[in-house]
Amino acid sequence: MITKKLITLKDNTRIEYKLYRCNDAKGVIQMLHGMAEHMERYEPVCKYFNDLGYDVLIHNHRGHGENIDEKLRGHFPSVDTLVKDAYEIFETFAFKGEHVLFGHSMGSIVARKYVIQYPGLFDKLILSGTSFYNKKFEAASMILKPLLKIHPENKKLDFVNMITLRDFNKSFKPLRTESDWLSFNEDNVDAFINDPYTGFNMSIGALNSINESLKYVSRKQNVKRMNKSLKVLLVAGNDDPFSNFGKGVIKTGKLFKSCGITHVYLQLYEHARHEVLFERNQREVLNNMRKWLSYE
Known part of the structure; x- marks a missing residue:
């Protein structure tokens, strides 16, 4: 059974969520989508996990999704706000079995802060396309922080978002679209481009909070607060520029250990x-996740 509704949070913000229920669920997977996209893109993934016997909960982050005020699109106060939203939505429902966060x-940065701030809530954590704070993100901070001194946090600047796209695309030639960095799968790239609720500009405040949060979750003293079990x-x-072509993921794994x-x-x-979940080998990726989830 699939339920799609709006939930009103404690601060009166209304957020859209979907809950996939199954009989005698062996656990729940809470899904956190990425920047400038929305939960509906994950419909096949949610159904896959649901068919495996998991309840699946997914919601649109603030500033994302179809049913929002266009003035709010692309902005949220902070990543900490997104963590609180995810926790409040999750705690609204009762779930049996193991708790998995994806x-x-x-969304992986939100998830990493989430398990630091609520270390006893989840048994398993899946991070897709995450990264590690490095000089590239330091350079982004040097652009964003001065801009925040002269613009409000919710200001969206075309050139800031274009700098990000150019940086992510610079290793791929010839370029077919500005979104080539997302996927080798051209069908996936075209679907992203043609979706009216993806690829929008983000506010400088949101971008700065994402950047600062990646710095936070890349620090050993913060990661030590996570549940060791x-x-x-x-x-x-391997060709993901956001994760520094796999290097950021490897560093993150070493940090955890x-x-x-x-x-x-x-x-x-x-x-x-x-977007490793939406490449042409999607079935292989999902099946490997299934095998990992069943590992004891």
Whole structure:
């Protein structure tokens, strides 16, 4: 059974969510989508996990989705706000069995903060297309912080978003579209471009918070607050520029292990870019996740 509704949070923000229920669920998977996209893109993935016997909960982050005020699109106060939203939505329902958290891209950064702030809530963590704070993100900070001194946080600037796209695309030639960095799968890229609720500009405040949050979750003293028994799966494409072509994912895995998290498993896929879940080998990626989820 699939339920799609709006939920009113404590601060009166209304957020759209979908809940996939199944009989005698063995657990729940909470899904956190990425930046400038929405939950409906994950329909096949949610159904796949639901068919495996999991309840699946997914929602649109603030500033994302179809049913929002266009003035609010692309902005949220902070990543901490997104963490609180995810927790409040999750705690609204009762779930049996193991608790699994899944986050892609920006959603992976939200997820990493989530398990730091609520270390006892989840048993397993899947991070798709995550990264590690490096000089590239330091350079972004040097652009964003001065802009925040002269513009409001909700200001959206075309050139800031274009700089990001150029940086992510610079390794791919010839370019067919500005979204080539997302996927080798041209059908997926075209679907993203033609979707009216994806690829919009983000506010400088939101971008800065994403950047600062990646810095936060890349620090050992913060990661040490995570539950040491948490089982972690890192999934990424070897040609993903956001994760520094796999290097950021490998560093993240090493960071977790150095902080005492013993179960850290890495799946890097050749000929796959940022949206590894939507490449042409999607079935292989999902089946490998299934095998990991069944591992005890």
